[in-house]
Amino acid sequence: MTILVTGARGRVGAAVVRGLLAQGEKVRAASTDPDSLTALPDEVERTRLDLASPQNLREVLHGIQKIFLYAQPAGAARLTEAAAAAGAGHIVLLSSLAIDTDGAGTSPIAQQHLLVEDVLRASGLGWTFVRPGGFATNALQWAPDVRAGRPLRLAYPETYSEPVHESDVADVAVRALLDEAHRGATLRVTGPQSLPARRQAELVAAAAGREVLVRLISPQEYREQLTAFLPAPLADTLLDYQAARDGRPQKTSDDVQAVLGRPALSFARWAKDNADAFR
Template sequence: MTFLVTGVRGRVGASVLRRLRAAAVDARGASGAPGAAGPVSGEAPVHLDLGVPETFAPALDGIRKVFLYARPDTAERFAREAVAAGVEHVVLFSSLAIDEDGAEHSPIARLHRGAEDALRASGLDWTFLRAGALASNALQWADPIRAGRGVRVAYPETYSEPVHEEDVAEVGVRALLDDAHRGEVLRITGPESLSARQQAELIAAAAGVGVPVERVARAEHRAVLTTVLPEPVADFLLDFQRERDGLPGTPLPDAERVLGRGAAPFAQWAREHAAAFR
C-alpha cells in the first residue's frame, strides 16, 4: 500500500513523510514545486500542485492513502481524481477555526470547511485533523527578537493553546495507519493555554536572550501581518486575538487520546528552536 503526503515543503507535511518512512511505509512526498522543495528523505517529491488539477491524476496513480493540505477551490476535483485512482482514505490537515464562534465569517474556517465538505461528499473515507495554533507561529518573532526589538503585538495578553508541529504530524500519521480514526474529526491543541507574553517569556528562557514585550496599536500590528497575509486573514486573526485578550482557553484531549501521551508543552518547543531566536 502506497501513501502520498502533500505539502512536504511545510513542517507538518515533511514530518508526516519522515515518520511514515521510519515506520517502513511506502510513502511518496508531493509538492507543487518539487525542485524547490529539494530531496525529502533522499527522494525528490512528485509534482502535485493543488492549484493545478492536471497534476492530480499522475501523482495519485497507485496511491491508497493521502495526507492532504486544504485547497477548497480544487478539493472536489481532487476528490474525484482520488476516487478514480482507487484512493481509500484521506487525512485532511484542517483547522480548529471551524469550531470557533463566528466561523462563518472566518476566511480560515471557510477555506478548511470547503475542503472538508468536498471530502464528505466524495464517498472517500476521511479523517479531519483540525489543528489549533501551531507553536511554530512564534517563529514570526525570530527576526525582531534577534534584532533586539522583542515582541511588538496589539494584544500581548491574548491566549492560545500552541501545539508542537511534530505532535500534529504524529497524530496525522496515527490517523493514516490506524483505520479506527476513519470518519473522525480530531481536534488538536497543545497541553496549556498561554498568552503571547508568556510564550515570549518561555522563548527568552530557552534562548537565553532578552525578549521585551510591547503593546502596539492595532494598525501597526496589522501593517506587519499584511506583509505576509491577505488583509482579510490579518483582520480575522487580530479580531480573534482581541476576543481572547486576557481569556485563557481549554486545551482539548484528542492529541493525548490518539498519541497515548501528553502533548509537548510550548517550553519544549522553545528549547528545540532556541537557536532561531539568538
C-alpha cells in the same frame, strides 16, 4: 502500501513523510515544484502535482491507497474524484480548529478549510480531519526582533492561545493514516496549556538565553504591522481572534493523548527545539 503526501515542503508535511517512513511505509511526495523537495530522504518518490490537470492527477494517484492532504479549495473536488477512480480509500486532511470558533462564519481561514472538509464528506471516500489550533511556529515571526534585541510590539500581550508543536500534528496525522480506528473522526489538536502571548515570549527568552521585552501598541498599529506580510482580511481575522481571547484562557483538547498515548508537547519544549532561530 504507498501513501501520497501533499505539502511536503512544510514542517508538518515533511514530518508526516518522516513518520510514515519510520513505520515502513512507501511515500510519494507531491508538490507543484518537486525539485524543491531536497530536504526529504532519498527513498521518497517525488512527483509534480497539478490540480488543474486530470492527466497529471491520474499519474500522481496511480497505486496510491491513502493521502495526506493540505486544504486547497481550488481543485479539491477534482482530486477526490481522481482519488476515488484510482482506488484510494482514505484521505487525512490537515484542517483547522478555526472551524470550531465562534467567528468561523466570517473567518477566511475557517471557510477555506470547511470547504475542503465538505468536499471530502461528499466524496464517498474515507476521511479523517486533523484540526490543529494555532501553531507554535507562529512565534517565529518574533525571531528577527529577538535576535536584534528589539522589543516585541503587541496589541494584546495577554491574549491566550494553545500553541501546537508541529510534531504533534504530524504524529496524529500519521496515526490517522495508519489506524482505521480514526476513519470518520475529527481530531482536534491543541497544545497542553493555554498561554498568554507574554508568557510565550518569556519561554522563548528562557530557551534562547536572550532578554525579550514586550511593548504595548494600539490595535491599529498592530494591524499595520500585520498587513506588511498578511492580506488585510487575514490580519483582521487575527486581530479579532486576539481581542476575543484577551485575558481569557481557553480549554485544551485531549485528542493528542487519546491518539498518541502521550501528552501534547508543551510550548516550552517547542521553544527549546527552536531556540537557535532566536539567537
